[in-house]
Each structure stands twice: as structure tokens, then as C-alpha cells.
Amino acid sequence: MDRALFLKLISSSAPALLLPGKLWAEDYIQDYTPQELIGKAPRDLVGSTYLTTMQRDTARALKLMQETAKKDGIEIKVVSAFRSFDRQKEIFENKFKRFKAQGNTPEQAVNRIIEYSTLPGTSRHHWGTDLDLIDGGVTAPESVLESRHYYGSGVFCALREWLEANAAHYGFYQVYTNHPDRKGFAHEPWHYSYAPVSIPMLKAFMKLDLEAILSEEKILGASVISGSFLAEYRKKHLLDINPLLLD
Ligand SMILES: [Zn+2]
Secondary structure (H helix, E strand, O other): OOHHHHHHHHOOOOOOOEOOOOOOEHHHHHHOOHHHHOOOOOOOEEOOOOOOOEEHHHHHHHHHHHHHHHHOOOOEEEEEOOOOHHHHHHHHHHHHHHHHHOOOOHHHHHHHHOOOOOOOOOOHHHHOOEEEEEEOOOOOOOOOOOHHHHOOOOOOHHHHHHHHHHHHHHOEEEOOOOOOOOOOOOOOOOEEEEHHHHHHHHHHHOOOOHHHHHHHOOOOOHHHOOHHHHHHHHHHHHOOOOHHHOO
8 A cells, every 4th residue: 555645544543653564553553442352342433324334544545445446437335344243243143043943063053154254253344444345336136245246247346356456555455365275264355454454453353362252242152162163263264364464
């Protein structure tokens, strides 16, 4: 991302010092409470609708990116941004019940869920920095967030190509890339993260004692979420992402 643009984006908010070569500001890392990192006490969110509520600096960068995309005929539309702990818990538990009802063991059910969905408290959407994007200028298919719509003759193919060419200029990076060696969550061509804020948030998040936090919550399927399960989950699902979002 362009340094001048970065400074413009952050100028009115954070006491940030951008080091050369860094996509993020070191100072951000001091700031986050555990409750904020797990989606229980969000702050600095903006947005007029439930679906498009996001972190302030992310919203500012998105707006600039949308304006440029529009000139190229792409209407970047957000279908998911900030998501609370309670909402993620509801998503997780609904899937758990559904997969159990289909005959899966609790372990199988949880493993199926984490192909695409996170454990409550561990979603990058809790930070307000991560967005699921579609093209609002085309007729949307019934279920929008599916890879096939973003490739080949899919309706969001032009959006994906535009984002892959331009999003980094605004600080947005695809999280779950299609790199063949990547583990963890399946490839999500729609999911972008605002690196200047999400990189320090991830660093702060990784210092949390997830086992202690999750054991306090009464989550369906908790028996599967052991210390060793979480160690693997951290390695594959939380950290095996686009390396540009790690530092
Ligand atoms: Zn997403």
C-alpha cells in the first residue's frame, strides 16, 4: 500500500507511526481489550446498517476503494462486516445441531463447521476490519458467498479480478487465499481484511488464552474444543492465512 495514502487514511484517528515497509502501525497493538478482540465489546464502529457496521478506519479505506472501483464499473458491496460474539455463537451452534442431526459425531460436526466458520470468539469479523464482498452491480445469485461465482463465468469474476489487482493499494488483502499449501479455512475469494488495523489486532489476539476464554462460554460442542484441538486450530485456521496479513 502507498505510504501517502496510508497516512491520509489514518491521519484523523490513531496516534500512529508508520514504519517504512510496514503495513500497519506499531502503536495500535497496545490498545485492544480481550472483550474487544472476541467481539463482545466492540468500539470505534461506524455504519448505518447492521450488515455494514465496521471499524472506522476500515470504513474510510473502503469508501476510497469503492469510489475507484465504481469508475471501473465495479460496485463493491459489503454483505458482512462486523459480527458479534453472540452472532458467531449462534451460527456455530446452528451448524453444530444441523450436522449432528445429519448423523455426525460432535467431533465430525465441529470439523465440518470449521471448514468455513470459526469458533465463537475467534472470527476476524469480530474486529470490524474484515469484509465479505460481492458486486452490487450484477444480479446476485441466491447464495452469494460461493467460490464458483468468483471464477470462470461466475457473476463476481470481474469483482475478484479487480480486487486482486487493486485492493492492496487501499490496504485490503484476501485472507484465505487459494495457495495450494494453505491449511485451515477453505479459500474465500470474497473475504478481505484491512491490514493496517487487522495485523496489530491479530498480534494482540494471539496473546489471549483462548482455552480459558472459551471454557467460560457454554458453547455446544465444547467437549471437542480441547487444548490440543485449539493448538491445531491456532496454527491452521488463525495463522495459516495470507502471509501479508501476518506482518
Ligand atoms: Zn468473511
